[in-house]
Amino acid sequence: MTVSRKDEMRASFFSTHDIQEEIQNSLSMSVLLVEAFYGGSHKQLIDLLRENVEDCVAYTLPAKKWQWRARTAALYFMQAIPASPTYRVLFASSVLNLSELVALRPDLVRLKKVLYFHENQLVYPVRKHQDRDFQYGYNQVLSCLVADVVAFNSSFNMESFLSSISSFMKMIPDHRPKELDKLIRPKCRVLHFPILFPHVTRQLREPKLHDRPDESCVDDLRAPQVSQGQPPSPGRPEAQSRPEELLCPVEEENEGLLSHHSPPAPIAPCLSQDPEDSLLDHKEGTRQIEAGPGGAVKGKEERDGEREEGHVRPLHIVWPHRWEHDKDPELFFKTLLKLKERGLGFQVSVLGETFTDVPAIFAEARTDLDAHILHWGFVPSKEDYLRVLCEADVVVSTAKHEFFGVAMIEAVHCGCYPLCPKALVYPEIFPSEYLYSTPEQLCKKLQGLCKRPDVVRRHHIKVDTLSFSWAALKEDYKSLLASQEDHLP
The missing domain is CATH 3.40.50.2000 (Glycogen Phosphorylase B;)
Structure with a gap:
């Protein structure tokens, strides 16, 4: 079957039109999901939120070379995220240097900024002490300081991070900042990672003890x-x-x-x-x-x-x-x-x-x-x-x-x-x-x-x-992604 030039132009038009419509739809969203390491549990969470919370749009980077994502993702997202007056909430994982992103994009400063910690770099194990890169933990501390809400997936994650800030900052040779944990703690809360559990059953007839x-x-x-x-x-x-x-x-x-x-x-x-x-x-x-x-x-x-x-x-x-x-x-x-x-x-x-x-x-x-x-x-x-x-x-x-x-x-x-x-x-x-x-x-x-x-x-x-489970935690996440205006009387 021969495709005419007219048909090609029509197909191209509709393809371009669909892309433009998708962009317009994304610009009307109120929740901005930003993930610098879109893989594993980070991907699971972004996908779950995008599919179950209204008015979400996601911008992500592939889960490769996380060290470079932690160093440079803010600069990429500065250009990749289009400006929109409808944004109300920015949700990002702690891989992103949130302080850099809002400095590069002043229009995002007004948003309710939520930072989610899957892990923290202050206690991440390294083979030797000299292998610890100060920058990764430093990025996370700065991100907490500019965030409005800091959510951790467990109490252990939260407490290990907050209790390590003081000793971590002692790596700075002099003129060290003080009591940063006291500035950050009031913003913190524990919100367990939500898992979308499958329905699993086992065969009714087949004793597991027997080798079959x-x-x-x-x-x-x-x-x-x-x-x-x-x-x-x-x-x-x-x-x-x-x-x-x-x-x-x-x-x-x-x-x-x-x-x-x-x-x-x-x-x-x-x-x-x-x-x-x-x-x-x-x-x-x-x-x-x-x-x-x-x-x-x-x-x-x-x-x-x-x-x-x-x-x-x-x-x-x-x-x-x-x-x-x-x-x-x-x-x-x-x-x-x-x-x-x-x-x-x-x-x-x-x-x-x-x-x-x-x-x-x-x-x-x-x-x-x-x-x-x-x-x-x-x-x-x-x-x-x-x-x-x-x-x-x-x-x-x-x-x-x-x-x-x-x-x-x-x-x-x-x-x-x-x-x-x-x-x-x-x-x-x-x-x-x-x-x-x-x-x-x-x-x-x-x-x-x-x-x-x-x-x-x-x-x-x-x-x-x-x-x-997501069923048990979904209301907490929906509340987390509600804008400040939604909570006003």
Whole structure:
């Protein structure tokens, strides 16, 4: 079919017209979303706000070379954001130097300026003290000083930032500013990152304890949400008696902690469990699907059927974090190698995004743990990613840097038993039974679970994941993005 010159001109006209109409529509928006690092949780939040809050328009930069984004994004946005008299609110993450942007664009000064902290650079771990670039933390302090509201995704994030400002400013040789934290604190609030949880269920017939590789435990992402129980408060599970055979001594706590497939005799896993978690469906060959507290979905298997079958699937461990040194992959792989050396059965899925510099430990572990690997590398499909989480038993964090932890909370929502450092943000979200204080404790807990994977598969996870859902937090975000005029009587 031949396209006439007239048709080409008409198509070009409508294309140009559509672009112009889109620009006009954007200029009528009242909420300006600016993201200098549009990837990961930063992207999730911008997309969620744009889709669920009226009158939002977003201007973003790709999630590459974040150091350069932190240094130069303001200059780019100065030119990229068109002027508009309808803007009322400016929302940006702390990657952007907000002070530079409003200085370069005086028309934005009048807006209600909201700065959101996914992380903070004052306590971000570096390999050596001299590697810390003063400029990144300095940018964030300046941004807070010009912002009207400063929101943090966790109390740990907020307090670690505010309490570090004074010592951070001591890096300035002389004429240091004083009491900046007192200027910033009145603007601050905690607003947890909102997660749009999928509806996840597990197959009703397929005991997870049995090794049936051709019929793996697949989640139905389109199924209706199962009914929820009344969750206990986060971090404070109800006290209940626990069977002695499932208890183990906890090592003394040490100071200076960590920041989407045998040994001779079996030992009891280092895991506390409530008696109610051991309730079983005694119909042979079936699984009873039940929602644990906070909506974390976990199946309850038939113990007698498992023993009769005599073939239990190895513990499936998942590590869904960025492949970077601040997530301490060295500790994770070192722990797995110890389990391997002790002849323990386990399977591992190593997920998460990779960036320019991937630590060498990943290539080494890929070879050393080859026989135990189920999934290796980033899973671009969200549905496939969630399916892996629903198939896994335990999710592990070894982070030295974590201010919220979307990946951990998503994994728990999909039914994974969490193991996290007793530091950083984790005590704010997870009850103590899911925390470890030392690498030795982590290894001992995993060792016990490798020997008794049925224990973790029956456990009802006591984490209120729904308190971090968009449904629970949307009104707070809509209020955050309301202009000052909207709050006037």
